[in-house]
Amino acid sequence: MGHHASCSGTRQTGGARMSGLVDGDARHRFACELDKNFSVIASAGSGKTRAITDRVVKIAKSPHAVDWLPQLVVVTYTNRAADEMQQRTRQQILEAHLSLDVVEAFNRAFFGTIHSFCMKLLAAHGHHLGLPANLELITDDDDVWNQFVQQYTTVGRSLSEGNRRVLLRFLQARQLMELARNAEIDLAAEEPSASCPDTSFAEVYRASESRAPDSIASAKAELKRWEKRWRDTDEFVAWPACATTSREFVRIWCEAFRPLRDWVNACALCVAAEVQRDYREFRLERGLVRYADQVALAGELMRLPDVAPRVRDKNYRVILDEAQDTDPQQFFVLLEVARPPEASGAWMDELSGSVRPRPGHFCMVGDFQQSIYRNPADLARYRELHELLVATGAAEELKFSVTFRLDTAQLEFVNATFGEILNNQDGQVAFVELSPRPEILLGQVIRLDFNCDIDRDLPELQRATLEARELAAWLSDTGLGKLRAESWRQVAILCPRKAWLRPLREALVEADLPVEVHSETDRVGESPAYTWLTALLAIMADPNAGYEIVGVLREIFGLSDDELHRFSEGFGARFQIAERSSSRGSVADTLNRLFRIREAIARQPLFSAVKEIVRTTQLRERLRSLPKEEFGDLNSELDELLSIAATAEARGLSLADFGQSLRANFYATRETHPSPRDAIQLITAHKAKGSEWHAVIVPFLTRDVRDAPPRYPRAIKDVETDEAHILFDRTDASEFDEKLKQIERQEMERLLYVALTRAKHTLVLAFDRQFFRNARGQFHRNSQISWLRAGDDECNCQVMAALSSEARECPETCLRQKSAPRERVSEHLGKRELGWVDDARRQGVRFVHTISPSKFAPEEETGFAERADVWIEIEPELRPPRIDGPATRYGLWWHEFVQKIPWHSQPDAWQATFDENVVDSPDPARSKREWKLLSEYVSTNRDFFAGNIFAEMPFFWRMDEQKCLEGIVDLAVWRPAETKWFILDWKTNWIEREELDQLRAYYRPQIACYWKAVAELTKRPVAAGIYSTATGCFVPYGEKQLQQEWARLKTLVADQFAAETGRVESDEVADSSGQLEFGEC
Structure with a gap:
């Protein structure tokens, strides 16, 4: 997605930025008058985020900073917006070189959504309502x-x-x-x-x-x-x-x-x-809440006469962003916390004589013109609240009209057209005329006329496909220069409906143009990362869930319906992982694999179990195979889910509980993030709000915008009276039909305002005049061209006709783009994928990352005997890092034991160490047998340990500017006489002598990494090998072998390299020994 509206690199800060602006005085007052309340009307691109940031920075620079900053409550519409605002403000505070006390005080300020703030109140005071200590949010109930x-x-x-x-x-x-x-x-x-x-x-x-x-x-x-x-x-x-x-x-x-x-x-x-009411009480008894519950409960808290004063004692200073998207109940909570402790009753209910919000404790910033999310009755209440705050003196009105986004052509087009659309009549909002900023560029608004003949008898979808192809061809021919965009990522195509995006995507792909699709209706359950992991957790919790198991086999492992049908033979109960399947074939093999995974994770804590499921099912690699342009960065989404799993473990959830919580939130809205890809952004106008691009194209102007038929019964609220009505069928709706249509049209007019105010330099209107006319040859009433009032003989028809039909390059725009200073925060934000805290967690995890096997590599046929404890040691796909199986316990014991051996002493001391430790072995008989084999080998090869011996020798080698290798060598021997290193790795795999060649090949990538790292760090020759405890044999690697293996590993991309080296490393049973990791340096 594009940059946030307040992220333009050409903007300046503080007074320098405000000087010369027609609304500069209003901006200065909002930033500097900290003892006053304001209700700000901020037009599109007017920098309201920056205005809020400036006010917070002024608080930080004031003498009251240490007291006021912890009281700060900045409420935004999304967590992403809160993160961006908080980080932008923190950067300015750090650049101002303020004291550490101020920085610490700022870190205690609240930045988040209204729901997060309500949960903060409930966590502190919810016991007064009889609420349980832990409340869980559900979206799918x-x-x-x-x-x-x-x-x-x-x-x-x-x-x-x-x-x-x-x-x-x-x-x-x-x-x-x-x-x-x-x-x-x-x-x-x-x-x-x-x-x-x-x-x-x-x-x-x-x-x-x-x-x-x-x-x-x-x-x-x-x-x-x-x-x-x-x-x-x-x-x-x-x-x-x-x-x-x-x-x-x-x-x-x-x-x-x-x-x-x-x-x-x-x-x-x-x-x-x-x-x-009863359903809410039922949910609360079980510690479950929905978003609306959070706000309603916080409202109940603020009505309790013994609780409200305690909350107000915190002296919260509220700054509300996106006020037009706030409903009355949310306004109630924020207004009440801003009142003085001695206030009684509710200010909105008892205006006469009631104590209003304290000066400097309540500010809100919004735009009536961009109200596109809420019930229309909520917009009416917001307008009433704004007027009430101003009329009672509880706040002053300020208007920000200067746009830092639109260039001259777009600004003049919007001013010329929307005065007739947003006309302050019949409930529609009033248009606020946009004002130019200093040094504004020319910009361009293009009317794209289609010259192709169109058969109106074709189905609508085919006509839309034809338009999409024409548009894609025009974009390809026009290029970035004429669009005045720095990259394809700075070009967006906006539609009012999600379904309209698909033909556009297909046409752009056909034209070899990069493309990425977004939608405002994205749910977390639409992400393969979320659904696939949830499904795996579901079958691990319920091994007889045949329906879910079939889904996992089809969707994740890609088994065909024919294979599944042949396996089941009409018996659905065969799809289970509670027991090993005795059948043969790919289905049975996959079921047995899932069975073994389930057995392996049975006694692991939640986070370890989830990581192991991800690793052993190759989930990360499978997700990478999906087209990124359609599904986005699934790797980051999987990282976020792992972070959530860690949090869930800290809360005491089991694997089944965690899986159920993921399932319960299938329909939660996915948080949107700026796109890291250089691709044209396909996005709905709803989701485009708050973003901007260098060039914006609005296609399908004359296409009929249809809504899904309403479901009855349904409840609506009268905008004027605020009374609720129930519509039981279509006949009921006919009574409100005209009013509902008017409300819908007015909302779509505001949505069009949002769409047409996203472009910084170029706005393209695809005027498909012959594509979608109705049977009478007229434009549809519910089309963007009708909302724009630019149809035949309408008021804006001439404005549309006067637009240029040719896009042109602008050297001044190009020069300004190249010379514009970049805000470091915005550059970083453009790469964000998770919330800031999750970013830190994710980056931290990458330093020590559990590496998955090579992408979809077939399971290796090792030929080792299939014993109950052998597969855990041998098969990297299936062995968890910590499992209480015999092989694992034995491997851990061996590595801990040999680490304690005093190698510089006489063999008698070695034997004494063994005698002391063998009592702790999970398999004393095996320990004695393998210790005897090692003793015999050392006595026969007396120079084997000659030199300076270092047990568990760690290393950290920087390969290049981005990659590093970190690990621990089990045993390293420096031989001064030869000025040469010898490194040894213990292998406790239970094998026979004839399988040593397989063992040698299997561990070659790991040993090659050890060999190369030690050689580069010490600048000395290195010999390397592994010792098989089960056979008593030393398996050396030739230098040429290791050179060839390292050359092969170097040619792999980072993820493949990590998979190769981590594949064998995951077989290590020691807690830390031999732990080779691949990370960012």
Whole structure:
């Protein structure tokens, strides 16, 4: 993705940046007047993030810094935005050379989302609400909901028995419960005082049938049957559907049903609110919360008279970013914590005489024009709050109109068009005219006309594909120079719908242009890294989960349906990993492999078990095989999951618990990160908010933007009255149809404003005028061209017609790009993949990283005897680093024992050391046998240990500027007479003599690395070999062998090199000996 709006390298800091700006005074006041509250309206690209940063830095430079910084609460919409803002601010504080006390105080400030802040409050004070100590966030609550439904025996306890009985004649209990579960708004209602009204339908029966005789007659007949059943029986009577769309008849129908529907609506809201409360209590009893619960519970805390003063005693200083995306409940929490401790009640509820937020303790920055995420009622409440803060003197209004993003052409285009669109009428917001910055560039807005003939009878998707190909060809011909973009990564194509991105991607790939796809609806469960690991954890926890096992075999291991069908022979129970399969073939082999992995991790702690599952299933390598342009950086996502596993282990979760928690959060939204790839960014307009690119293309201007049909019943809120209504079917919706369409259109107009204000230098409007007209030859009402009011004879038609149709290079823009100073933070942020804390964890892990085998290398046929404890030692795919098996325990014992041998003493001392340690051996008989073999070998080869002996000799060799080798040699001998080193590695693999050649080949990569590292570090010749304890044989490596092996390893890329060297290294059973690692230097 593009740079954040406040990351432009051409911007300056402090007063120098504000001088010469038409809104410079407002910016200066926001940054410097720390004892005042402000509500800032910040237009697109106006640098609101930088403004917040400047205010925090001013706090850090003030005399009150040490006291005020720990009280700081900076609330942003996403964790990524919080991380960026915090790091940008920290950099400025460090560059200002402020005291360490100030830096330490800043590190205690809060930067995060509103949900994180609410959890912070609940962690400190949640016990006052009777909450458990640990709350777990869930986003997929299917299992929890099913449990709740099974134990929820009575629906409608909040109603009288008579009203409840009548209500359940019209609505099923299931509908009421699903309504409560799916409602995105808090439902609250009181039981109606009157009983169910006796409605007359005489007007409906008298209505004229002239306009649609058949359908109206059918509707009347259906109504008559329904009314008879309603009046004459006590049976369930579902709402009758109005069988006609005749506008006048529908109006009469709705008016006749209104008294009855209003009564049912009130009762249903009452019951739904009851279920909503009960379900939340059910979740809380189990320590489970949803995002909305976090805010609601924090709101409850701030209503407790004995808790609210304690919270306010913290003297929180709130700065809210993206205020337009904040709902009333969230505003309530932030406003209440900013009030003085002696305040009582709620400020929003009791304005008269109520104590308002303390000066300097509440600031918010937002833009009405960019409200595209929330319920429209929330936008209305935000506007009301802004006006209320200003009217009561609780805050002052400031406006930032200067844009640091748009060049002259884009700025003039937006000013010329959106004044008519965002017109402050019928609930739409007012347009804030953009002002130019000093030294602004020319910019360009291009109207891309398509000259190809188009057959309107073609399916819409085919026409979209044709446009995508034309656009891809134009981009290829135009090139970066004419787009005024430094790289393809600085070019974005924005669409209002995710589905529209696919034909664009295919066309760009066909044109050999690099491309990367994003979407605002990405869920964590859509990531193969997340789903594959979750599936593996699921089958490890439940080895008889046949359905999940088949999924793992198909999706992760790539086994075909034919292979799976032949293996099952119609018996699904054969797909299990609780026992070893006696069958043959690829399916059975894979099942047995999974069985052995499960056995190996049975007694390991969570984090070690998850790492071992990743390693032994080659999960990282399998993920690397997926196209990066489609799935992104799955390697980093897997690292993040490992970090989460470590945290889960610290919380005491088991493997099954961790797998279940991952499964419960399948539908959580994936955090977006700046793209590291030099590729054209395909992204929805929703997700583009907050980002910018050098060039932005908006295609499919005339295409109909459709919404998915709504699901009933659904709850909506009236924007004007804030009252909730339930729509039970399409007939109910017809009453609100025009209002809902208006609200949707207004939101899409604001979305278009967001899309057209992302381009720094070039904005391209793909005017596909002949591609998507409707049957009457007109532009669709729900199309971007209609929202822009630039269709035939509309107010912005001439503005569109006046645009240039040719993109041109601009030497001044190119020169400015090359000479612009780069913000170090923004450059670093452009490479971020995880949160800042996770970045540190991930980088730390890379220093000592468990290396997986070579990518999809076949399992080696070692020929070793298949004994229960041998495969653990021999097969690197299956041996965990720490397992309490006999082979592992023996290997650990041997390495610990030989480390204690006093090699410089006489053999009698060696024997004494053995006698002292053999009692700790897990296999004393084997120890005595193998010690005897070693003693005999040394007595026969008396010069074997001649020289200066170093047991467990560590090394750290820098290979080049980026790579290093680190490891520990089991035994190193310096032979002064020969000025030569001899290095030895102990191998406890249980093998026979005829298998020594296989052992030699297997460990050659590891020994070659040891040999090369010691030779380079000491600048002396090195001889190397391994000693097989099971056979009593020394296996030497020739210098030529090692040279050839090292030459081969050097030609491998970093990941392959690590896999090769780590493959054999993973066979080491010692805790630290022989631990060869590959990392960043």
